[in-house]
Amino acid sequence: MSSKNHPYASTATNLPDTICYLNGEFCPLREAKISVLDRGFIFGDGVYEVVPLYQGQPFRFEQHMARLDRSLLELRIPNPYSKSEWLNLVQQLASHFAQTTNQKVEHTQQIIYIQISRGVAPRDHAMPADCVPTVFMMANPFKPVSPEIRATGVKCVSAHDFRWEKAHIKSTSLLGAVFARQISADVGATETIMFRGDYLSEASSSNVWIVKNGTVFAPPKDHLILEGIRYGLIDEMCKAQSIPFVLRKITKEEVFSADEVLLSSASKEVLPVSHIDDRLVGLHTTHAGKPGPIYKKLHLAYQSFVDASCNSH
Numbered sequence: 001m002s003s004k005n006h007p008y009a010s011t012a013t014n015l016p017d018t019i020c021y022l023n024g025e026f027c028p029l030r031e032a033k034i035s036v037l038d039r040g041f042i043f044g045d046g047v048y049e050v051v052p053l054y055q056g057q058p059f060r061f062e063q064h065m066a067r068l069d070r071s072l073l074e075l076r077i078p079n080p081y082s083k084s085e086w087l088n089l090v091q092q093l094a095s096h097f098a099q100t101t102n103q104k105v106e107h108t109q110q111i112i113y114i115q116i117s118r119g120v121a122p123r124d125h126a127m128p129a130d131c132v133p134t135v136f137m138m139a140n141p142f143k144p145v146s147p148e149i150r151a152t153g154v155k156c157v158s159a160h161d162f163r164w165e166k167a168h169i170k171s172t173s174l175l176g177a178v179f180a181r182q183i184s185a186d187v188g189a190t191e192t193i194m195f196r197g198d199y200l201s202e203a204s205s206s207n208v209w210i211v212k213n214g215t216v217f218a219p220p221k222d223h224l225i226l227e228g229i230r231y232g233l234i235d236e237m238c239k240a241q242s243i244p245f246v247l248r249k250i251t252k253e254e255v256f257s258a259d260e261v262l263l264s265s266a267s268k269e270v271l272p273v274s275h276i277d278d279r280l281v282g283l284h285t286t287h288a289g290k291p292g293p294i295y296k297k298l299h300l301a302y303q304s305f306v307d308a309s310c311n312s313h
């Protein structure tokens with residue numbers, strides 16, 4: 001069977017009709033091609049970033065670039081671009097996206113995906129010395145969580161964290177995250193909250209926060225979790241709102257008896273959890289199974305930080 005007649009070949013026509021960036025060129029996403037020997041394809045040997053854009057402007061760009069540097073350093077992949085070159089590429093891609101959707105860039109909310117793999121080499125596990133990294137970027141619409149979902153909160157399930165011990169790297173080796181997410185997807189829940197032994201780590205693609213007696217707690221920034229860009233942001237928002245903020249190990253018991261549980265990520269921003277494994281969050285509070293007061297403060301603070309960032313450009 002030729003590859004053109006392959007039954008899945010038709011899915012290529014279902015791809016979004018947008019422009020992407022691949023190795024120095026902008027081209028239609030449908031036409032972008034990489035080598036089958038790319039180590040990103042063969043080994044998941046690469047890193048990525050997901051940068052949200054509000055009113056066409058990247059939010060917390062410096063922090064995303066700093067995390068990209070940290071991930072690349074771990075993989076010993078040289079960063080192919082400077083920060084200003086990355087910013088330029090993000091802005092160009094954002095303009096292409098706005099054009100294909102007939103909008104002014106400053107009226108768009110986008111999610112920019114950046115992926116860097118080690119590059120193309122004969123298949124061998126050891127890291128080849130002189131690979132040229134493959135750089136891929138695409139823009140997607142940023143669909144904010146609906147007010148209806150924000151008003152009810154989201155259901156989550158708990159699971160053992162069976163991923164590896166280098167979770168601090170934003171790596172494209174994501175099978176652990178895929179398996180983890182599927183546990184919640186199978187029961188129609190939004191996220192899978194994971195525990196290593198008795199301790200909270202994070203969710204499949206979000207960080208997890210608990211609130212107890214007015215204090216916000218999250219697990220320490222170590223190799224067992226990805227330090228979401230919202231880690232620093234929630235710290236700043238708590239300071240601005242005089243909310244006590246503590247990073248320390250959190251037990252399963254503490255999660256299940258928390259007054260509030262929140263998720264955070266670029267696309268979820270901060271999002272309240274209503275149930276874990278069908279148990280109401282904040283059972284003994286007046287807002288059992290509903291978004292609580294600290295979530296409401298942080299959600300408002302988030303919007304102010306976004307507005308301030310947009311106004312500063």
Ligand SMILES: Cc1ncc(COP(=O)(O)O)c(C=O)c1O
Nearest residue numbers: 205206207226228229230265266
């Ligand atoms: C495993 C994991 N933890 C946390 C996060 C949240 O990170 P950020 O706030 O930078 O989106 C993500 C985001 O994709 C993730 O994949």
